[in-house]
Amino acid sequence: MADGVTRSFANHWVVDPVAELAGVADVHVASGTIASVSWRDGEAAARARWAAGAAPGAGDPTLALFPALIDMHAHFRQPGANGSEEVESGSRAAVHGGYGTVALMPNTEPAADTPALLQQMTDGERHGLRLLPIAAATIGRAGAAVSDVAALVAAGAVAISDDGSPIANRELFRAALAAAAASGIPLIEHCEEPTLTTDGEAADGLVATTLGLRPWPAAGELRAVESAIVELRSVIKVSPTVRLHLTHLSTAAALDAVRAAQREGLPLTCDVTPHHLALTDRWIAGERRWAWEATPNNARVGPTHDAFDSNLRVCPPLRGRDDAAACRTALRDGTAMAIGTDHAPHARQKKEVEFGVAANGIAGIETSLSVALAACHADELPLATVLAALTTGPARLLGITPHGCSRGEVASLIQVDLSATWRPGRETLLGRSINTPLLGRELPGVVLLTILAGRPVYQA
Ligand SMILES: [Zn+2]
Structure with missing residues (x-):
């Protein structure tokens, strides 16, 4: 060179x-x-x-x-919401965060469901970053018909997903799994049972109750995970190469269900986000302690910040200490193969509003490594686990060669x-x-x- x-x-x-x-x-x-x-x-x-x-x-x-990091889940908002982020700004942020490869979610406007839209999604100054498009699993992410997966894979798609929403229709979910399998890529599912989570603002629990926020219950995630596992079991009989990946899992119960399905031998993987492993819903009440930091006995630890910071509104919502601990356990025992940032930038006008009407999402691609390192410094995660979850783990999911550090x-x-x-x-x-x-x-x-x-x- x-x-x-x-x-x-x-x-x-x-x-x-x-x-x-x-x-x-x-x-x-x-x-x-x-x-x-x-x-x-x-x-x-x-x-x-x-x-x-x-x-x-x-x-x-x-x-x-370290080798450059790999993010399997980011939103660069192009096309459609370039005011929030676009390829140039997202790539600049990513290389600042230590990333060398980023997979982009297709919930753009319009949704990336054609080869031309995949192209638009990755067009622009990339600052050397390798960008991998994920294509919409269903046409328009509308959940009515599966996309032309073979054409999308030929155009560079490394996975399909309707991220931002689940594929709620079970028959369509099975068809999408089979189509992904036929093209040799995974389906990445956002696990949420909408009948339980519609209008949810915060995890069900003391914080939501105290602050008067509408609950997004843990069962809303668990039910979707259980149902996805049932469908995976049925699809694998006809499509033995099927692969299902559940993204941004946030609850101990859902991670336990994945762990059990993996023991059963199902081709199921998952990731967790930096914010779900390190923050809790108490931040919404104005507290600012890492999820692993103990509440001192007999000390009245009150909020140190204003409540209702809408930068904490995210889907799935931040949860309690035990769920955050379960995210870290899942990384340590290999249940979760990756830390995916779910980098979800939003322009000010979508965030500087009342908590319940703020857009869901945290811009996290620049802070992900630091948040993970905070967990390492606290002996909550081994550095080897963190770096594998930021390099070889996501590479395995995306079917790419990770960057290494060997001669040649x-x-x-x-x-x-x-x-x-x-x-x-x-x-x-x-x-x-x-x-x-x-x-x-x-x-x-x-x-x-x-x-x-x-x-x-x-x-x-
Ligand atoms: Zn999502």
């Missing part, structure tokens, strides 16, 4: 989820290609450090080098200062919309440099 970057990363904490190695290493990139990786204590030790969770110990460097590979790497912190805000976020409840909060982990396909595309 004639114009690729040449640069040495000496004495870095290097984690490679592809080779399953972690440790102190010197990495040399020459003309955009990884020319050498030398592990200070040898490869056997690096294999052991990976197996032990990949966290740097005291005395290890805090400057880290074209460099797609991120340099992260694990000991530095930053605060999301208008000055620091690069996306078009800044609808995140993390505004102003100190977050660990600063992406200093993103190199994609051998070229630097972001530098702090």
